[in-house]
Amino acid sequence: MREYMLLLSRKRTILLEKGKIHVTSVGRVDLRNAEYGDVMEIGGEEYVLVKPTLADMMKKLKRGAQIVMPKDAAQIAATTGLERGWKCLDAGSGSGFLAIFLGSMVGKRGSVYTYERREDFYRIAKKNIEKCGLEGVVKIKNEDVKNFRERNLDLITFDMKDSHKLVGRARKRLKAGGWLVIYSPHIEAQIRAREEMEKEEMFIHSTIENIQRRWKSRYGYTHPEPSGILHTGFLTFARKVL
Amino acid sequence: MREYMLLLSRKRTILLEKGKIHVTSVGRVDLRNAEYGDVMEIGGEEYVLVKPTLADMMKKLKRGAQIVMPKDAAQIAATTGLERGWKCLDAGSGSGFLAIFLGSMVGKRGSVYTYERREDFYRIAKKNIEKCGLEGVVKIKNEDVKNFRERNLDLITFDMKDSHKLVGRARKRLKAGGWLVIYSPHIEAQIRAREEMEKEEMFIHSTIENIQRRWKSRYGYTHPEPSGILHTGFLTFARKVL
Amino acid sequence: MREYMLLLSRKRTILLEKGKIHVTSVGRVDLRNAEYGDVMEIGGEEYVLVKPTLADMMKKLKRGAQIVMPKDAAQIAATTGLERGWKCLDAGSGSGFLAIFLGSMVGKRGSVYTYERREDFYRIAKKNIEKCGLEGVVKIKNEDVKNFRERNLDLITFDMKDSHKLVGRARKRLKAGGWLVIYSPHIEAQIRAREEMEKEEMFIHSTIENIQRRWKSRYGYTHPEPSGILHTGFLTFARKVL
Amino acid sequence: MREYMLLLSRKRTILLEKGKIHVTSVGRVDLRNAEYGDVMEIGGEEYVLVKPTLADMMKKLKRGAQIVMPKDAAQIAATTGLERGWKCLDAGSGSGFLAIFLGSMVGKRGSVYTYERREDFYRIAKKNIEKCGLEGVVKIKNEDVKNFRERNLDLITFDMKDSHKLVGRARKRLKAGGWLVIYSPHIEAQIRAREEMEKEEMFIHSTIENIQRRWKSRYGYTHPEPSGILHTGFLTFARKVL
Numbered sequence: 016m017r018e019y020m021l022l023l024s025r026k027r028t029i030l031l032e033k034g035k036i037h038v039t040s041v042g043r044v045d046l047r048n049a050e051y052g053d054v055m056e057i058g059g060e061e062y063v064l065v066k067p068t069l070a071d072m073m074k075k076l077k078r079g080a081q082i083v084m085p086k087d088a089a090q091i092a093a094t095t096g097l098e099r100g101w102k103c104l105d106a107g108s109g110s111g112f113l114a115i116f117l118g119s120m121v122g123k124r125g126s127v128y129t130y131e132r133r134e135d136f137y138r139i140a141k142k143n144i145e146k147c148g149l150e151g152v153v154k155i156k157n158e159d160v161k162n163f164r165e166r167n168l169d170l171i172t173f174d175m176k177d178s179h180k181l182v183g184r185a186r187k188r189l190k191a192g193g194w195l196v197i198y199s200p201h202i203e204a205q206i207r208a209r210e211e212m213e214k215e216e217m218f219i220h221s222t223i224e225n226i227q228r229r230w231k232s233r234y235g236y237t238h239p240e241p242s243g244i245l246h247t248g249f250l251t252f253a254r255k256v257l
Numbered sequence: 258m259r260e261y262m263l264l265l266s267r268k269r270t271i272l273l274e275k276g277k278i279h280v281t282s283v284g285r286v287d288l289r290n291a292e293y294g295d296v297m298e299i300g301g302e303e304y305v306l307v308k309p310t311l312a313d314m315m316k317k318l319k320r321g322a323q324i325v326m327p328k329d330a331a332q333i334a335a336t337t338g339l340e341r342g343w344k345c346l347d348a349g350s351g352s353g354f355l356a357i358f359l360g361s362m363v364g365k366r367g368s369v370y371t372y373e374r375r376e377d378f379y380r381i382a383k384k385n386i387e388k389c390g391l392e393g394v395v396k397i398k399n400e401d402v403k404n405f406r407e408r409n410l411d412l413i414t415f416d417m418k419d420s421h422k423l424v425g426r427a428r429k430r431l432k433a434g435g436w437l438v439i440y441s442p443h444i445e446a447q448i449r450a451r452e453e454m455e456k457e458e459m460f461i462h463s464t465i466e467n468i469q470r471r472w473k474s475r476y477g478y479t480h481p482e483p484s485g486i487l488h489t490g491f492l493t494f495a496r497k498v499l
Numbered sequence: 500m501r502e503y504m505l506l507l508s509r510k511r512t513i514l515l516e517k518g519k520i521h522v523t524s525v526g527r528v529d530l531r532n533a534e535y536g537d538v539m540e541i542g543g544e545e546y547v548l549v550k551p552t553l554a555d556m557m558k559k560l561k562r563g564a565q566i567v568m569p570k571d572a573a574q575i576a577a578t579t580g581l582e583r584g585w586k587c588l589d590a591g592s593g594s595g596f597l598a599i600f601l602g603s604m605v606g607k608r609g610s611v612y613t614y615e616r617r618e619d620f621y622r623i624a625k626k627n628i629e630k631c632g633l634e635g636v637v638k639i640k641n642e643d644v645k646n647f648r649e650r651n652l653d654l655i656t657f658d659m660k661d662s663h664k665l666v667g668r669a670r671k672r673l674k675a676g677g678w679l680v681i682y683s684p685h686i687e688a689q690i691r692a693r694e695e696m697e698k699e700e701m702f703i704h705s706t707i708e709n710i711q712r713r714w715k716s717r718y719g720y721t722h723p724e725p726s727g728i729l730h731t732g733f734l735t736f737a738r739k740v741l
Numbered sequence: 742m743r744e745y746m747l748l749l750s751r752k753r754t755i756l757l758e759k760g761k762i763h764v765t766s767v768g769r770v771d772l773r774n775a776e777y778g779d780v781m782e783i784g785g786e787e788y789v790l791v792k793p794t795l796a797d798m799m800k801k802l803k804r805g806a807q808i809v810m811p812k813d814a815a816q817i818a819a820t821t822g823l824e825r826g827w828k829c830l831d832a833g834s835g836s837g838f839l840a841i842f843l844g845s846m847v848g849k850r851g852s853v854y855t856y857e858r859r860e861d862f863y864r865i866a867k868k869n870i871e872k873c874g875l876e877g878v879v880k881i882k883n884e885d886v887k888n889f890r891e892r893n894l895d896l897i898t899f900d901m902k903d904s905h906k907l908v909g910r911a912r913k914r915l916k917a918g919g920w921l922v923i924y925s926p927h928i929e930a931q932i933r934a935r936e937e938m939e940k941e942e943m944f945i946h947s948t949i950e951n952i953q954r955r956w957k958s959r960y961g962y963t964h965p966e967p968s969g970i971l972h973t974g975f976l977t978f979a980r981k982v983l
Contacts, residue, residue: 023433025458065434086467093312093331122341190307202686203961218267218268223472224470225328225467227465228467232464245966256266256305257296478685479687480684482729487723507944508944510944511944547982549918554822569820574811576815577815579794580794580795580796580798603824676749690963706956710954712951716932721928
């Protein structure tokens with residue numbers, strides 16, 4: 016497994032592979048003998064070399080499909096109470112971001128099964144999982160999820176078309192108390208998902224959207240960023256009863 | 258340590274201590290011989306008994322002070338890339354919610370030191386930490402945080418008045434690359450915190466607020482909840498460079 | 500027509516009928532010889548007597564049904580370019596707030612026809628229109644709007660169930676370039692309305708929602724109000740082509 | 742004064758000067774003998790010719806400075822109860838949008854005095870006012886507003902740096918009950934403005950921000966626009982008492 020270093024200055028972060036020489040936009044960086052904690056001067060600026068967190072890694076992953084943003088992934092963790100050791104299923108993988116996030120949370124005692132039908136996305140997601148060192152936790156399959164066989168699951172997340180068609184199957188394969196989370200940018204998908212959850216006699220917890228604003232603040236001029244992301248997706252949360 | 262069971266029906270969740278008889282609003286519940294997975298009929302409704310997640314537990318904790326909401330706690334985890342094994346400091350504890358959340362994320366290999374000056378809040382927080390079984394991870398002190406001595410920290414969270422006065426001390430006691438997060442409902446506190454972070458030559462990552470809306474959906478009438486929480490707090494994130 | 504006075508102090512506004520004696524929560528107020536511009540001391544506080552604006556009047560009107568809030572009424576005016584002299588139709592009246600707002604904008608050279616099927620709402624709306632002195636501009640009918648006969652309209656606003664069923668009729672009775680605005684709290688109503696507008700080959704301008712936050716600011720603690728109104732309604736705007 | 746026509750099809754609006762030949766992106770348009778209500782085929786699409794509303798005109802005005810958006814202008818009208826015949830002062834003009842909006846609302850019996858110090862903005866604003874045919878209502882001056890002499894005003898709007906320095910002067914020159922509205926993108930300007938309004942013993946009505954989201958809806962995929970404007974400005978409203 017390749018290892019990475021994060022170069023952090025007051026103004027910038029740069030993620031680079033350990034043990035190599037790199038040519039970057041701010042200058043040449045020799046990491047052949049670099050250790051975490053070292054300080055380097057590059058382009059007149061001081062950088063400290065630190066171990067990247069998962070969030071650092073994810074910012075640099077390749078994106079093939081629309082990704083689930085950290086704020087939405089975090090909401091899934093906070094609402095369900097996602098814990099070490101959970102067994103999860105995630106479909107479709109897209110670029111693998113949600114599966115990677117879940118994998119980092121459930122750890123080695125847990126597991127995340129993720130399905131991606133499209134081969135191009137599958138390849139990107141697989142590489143991203145490996146880059147984060149999570150291939151022991153996150154198992155990716157280049158298959159349609161509709162016949163998934165995993166059972167006794169703690170959490171199922173669907174981020175794909177026609178999720179509602181799999182609500183019945185999902186309920187059967189969850190543990191009692193287990194969570195089904197439907198993510199989608201479209202409100203109709205949420206409405207249909209809730210209808211199916213009702214039919215399946217699940218406990219419907221909530222439908223949530225989070226609107227995030229970043230604020231700028233310089234020299235007495237503090238304000239939310241004038242433009243940016245206004246909407247990512249809606250999340251519907253339900254739990255298996257019987 | 259007391260153990261809890263979550264009773265889950267299609268419409269309701271009830272958190273009760275294991276091994277006891279309870280009188281609830283829906284009827285008498287005898288959990289003396291109850292096991293996870295059992296199904297019980299109470300007040301004409303079927304309940305399944307499941308192991309509560311941390312999120313289930315937290316909904317039932319006692320609140321003495323304004324709490325950091327799950328959406329904001331989750332944002333802290335998502336932005337910083339909070340990992341197993343991290344060493345964290347949190348002040349002030351309030352009712353202990355953020356410390357408990359952090360504790361559940363860093364696990365037994367990690368640690369969370371939390372400070373609460375007010376004795377009444379300290380007592381509530383201490384009980385809440387114990388109720389969640391996290392007393393081995395989360396160490397609470399009934400002291401003013403201003404002289405804290407922990408060092409080599411991965412993450413510091415401040416949710417208290419005059420946080421900006423401790424930015425300098427916080428920087429010194431973080432690891433290189435470590436995170437300082439200032440939470441507060443007031444924008445002035447964010448502005449002052451950023452100014453101090455600038456002075457301390459930290460990497461200022463962002464100031465964020467999340468506006469959460471819950472949606473209702475019944476029989477073709479889908480809409481955001483007409484009223485509810487419009488604002489909790491702002492979060493400013495910075496990282497120690499040198 | 501009864502005339503009103505607004506009593507305005509640093510802390511409070513009170514709306515009272517001119518020429519009478521009133522007993523209020525802050526004390527007895529004698530307006531028998533009061534003129535606009537007079538200053539009165541009531542309960543130890545100074546009040547100036549001013550002519551109420553429409554916004555002052557509307558805050559004191561009786562509410563029988565959910566009202567269209569000023570921010571949404573203003574959005575209708577801003578998007579359509581509502582002008583003096585326009586001929587408008589509004590259904591259902593509810594408490595008459597939107598009709599009153601439109602009436603104040605189109606003035607004496609314009610007209611607003613408003614329909615309310617429910618007699619209790621009709622009565623409240625009628626009184627409110629009169630209280631605002633707009634009975635010469637706003638004509639209210641205690642009828643179902645579905646057979647409305649007004650034509651050559653500049654603007655039609657629907658705030659009622661099943662608005663989409665009247666989109667075809669509305670198009671026929673608008674001027675070329677005239678506006679149809681569908682207001683509703685529910686997203687399904689907006690989706691259905693847009694589908695009908697498409698079928699009717701109208702120009703679909705937009706679907707909009709406005710989230711309003713009020714900020715509090717006292718002694719260095721500035722923040723959005725923690726709780727309040729998160730959602731009122733969606734607005735879909737379309738224009739008649741042919 | 743030049744007159745304009747709005748060409749409206751199912752998909753598009755085009756604003757052109759009446760009585761001329763135009764070359765547009767969809768084809769050549771001959772408006773020499775065109776009348777309102779005419780239907781024209783251009784580029785295979787049918788257009789109807791209608792009289793533009795102020796909102797139509799404003800979308801095509803030249804922008805030199807950041808403009809006050811319709812949603813914010815409309816909020817000013819809705820909160821203050823802006824009426825025909827009001828006497829208003831607006832500074833700085835910027836591109837003249839707010840002054841034009843106010844001018845259209847107060848009409849010929851009212852007046853709007855607007856100040857713009859920068860000559861380049863002044864010229865743009867002046868042309869915009871003329872294009873909208875409001876030069877009889879909106880008087881623009883290429884001067885610093887700080888010595889303005891208008892008095893007995895119903896409404897003053899400030900959209901400029903250091904507005905708070907003029908709060909005292911504004912209060913003196915308003916009618917009793919008259920409104921002062923401070924618009925700015927920055928929260929500090931709002932805080933300072935409120936402090937001055939307190940000192941001047943005005944009635945502080947509110948500080949408001951409106952977050953607008955546009956929704957897209959096509960074939961069962963309905964969702965807020967993923968990205969766009971997250972923030973325009975804050976508005977603080979106060980009223981003169983004495």
